[in-house]
Amino acid sequence: xxxxxxxxxxxxxxxxxxxxxxxxxxxxxxxxxxxxxxxxxxxxxxxxxxxxxxxxxxxxxxxxxxxxxxxxxxxxxxxxxxxxxxxxxxxxxxxxxxxxxxxxxxxxxxxxxxxxxxxxxxx
Amino acid sequence: xxxxxxxxxxxxxxxxxxxxxxxxxxxxxxxxxxxxxxxxxxxxxxxxxxxxxxxxxxxxxxxxxxxxxxxxxxxxxxxxxxxxxxxxxxxxxxxxxxxxxxxxxxxxxxxxxxxxxxxxxxxxxxxxxxxxxxxxxxx
Numbered sequence: 001x002x003x004x005x006x007x008x009x010x011x012x013x014x015x016x017x018x019x020x021x022x023x024x025x026x027x028x029x030x031x032x033x034x035x036x037x038x039x040x041x042x043x044x045x046x047x048x049x050x051x052x053x054x055x056x057x058x059x060x061x062x063x064x065x066x067x068x069x070x071x072x073x074x075x076x077x078x079x080x081x082x083x084x085x086x087x088x089x090x091x092x093x094x095x096x097x098x099x100x101x102x103x104x105x106x107x108x109x110x111x112x113x114x115x116x117x118x119x120x121x122x123x
Numbered sequence: 124x125x126x127x128x129x130x131x132x133x134x135x136x137x138x139x140x141x142x143x144x145x146x147x148x149x150x151x152x153x154x155x156x157x158x159x160x161x162x163x164x165x166x167x168x169x170x171x172x173x174x175x176x177x178x179x180x181x182x183x184x185x186x187x188x189x190x191x192x193x194x195x196x197x198x199x200x201x202x203x204x205x206x207x208x209x210x211x212x213x214x215x216x217x218x219x220x221x222x223x224x225x226x227x228x229x230x231x232x233x234x235x236x237x238x239x240x241x242x243x244x245x246x247x248x249x250x251x252x253x254x255x256x257x258x259x260x261x262x
Contacts, residue, residue: 019208026203043197053200087213094209106209109251113213116244119237120219 007070008082014063016089020097021056028052081121084114138253140202144195145217149225151191158185213252219245 029046047053070079087110094100158181176182202211220242226232 019212022200023203023208026200029200029204039201040194040197043200047197047200087216090212091209094207098208100207100209102209103255105251105255109248109253109255110209110213112244112248112251113216114248116241116248117216117219119241119244122237 004070004073011063011066016093018056018060025050025053084117147195151188154184154188
């Protein structure tokens with residue numbers, strides 16, 4: 001088994017879970033919005049008492065630990081190259097868990113970005 | 124229910140938020156790198172001792188970087204409350220463009236032709252993603 005490959009895969013899964021939680025938490029933010037206070041104070045107050053965001057942060061933290069573990073295998077370039085699948089993971093997860101549409105333009109754009117990052121890592 | 128049918132499109136304000144988010148993220152990374160310097164990570168207590176040693180002016184850079192990260196998280200929440208995750212996340216990859224361009228202008232680094240090709244690909248990708256119309260997600 002390829003160790004960095006497995007570690008990056010696990011890390012990206014956790015990071016995607018975190019992103020989904022963040023988005024779900026942020027969606028609830030809209031309903032609470034009023035125009036009275038500066039938005040930053042409002043968002044901070046909201047973030048501190050939203051359990052979904054706490055869960056998202058925990059998932060992110062676990063993901064980061066696996067990411068560091070992957071980096072510590074020493075193959076930096078390979079790990080960064082693999083890390084670009086994050087965008088594809090997020091696209092798929094957002095489709096299934098957040099009901100976001102995938103259209104051709106978005107798919108092409110996401111694939112181009114992934115390709116660009118892979119090319120950066122190779123060169 | 125009306126939120127589900129509402130079509131969300133990228134506004135100039137959100138683009139500005141994303142740009143600020145990216146710039147601050149890049150700045151925070153540079154500050155933390157500069158602030159940490161060449162700290163020997165022998166043990167966790169010695170690491171925290173180093174970070175609370177305010178007689179060293181470089182340590183402030185680290186804490187400023189961390190504060191920027193915190194602010195950026197709140198900004199990211201604001202962005203996510205307005206656009207789809209599958210749009211916001213690819214757009215946040217412009218750091219891949221900002222850093223090499225900054226390296227050329229500020230650090231006078233040389234960039235290989237292959238790198239420029241990849242930069243153009245990422246730029247094209249960002250363009251396509253930002254052009255895609257998206258419907259609002261169910262909360």
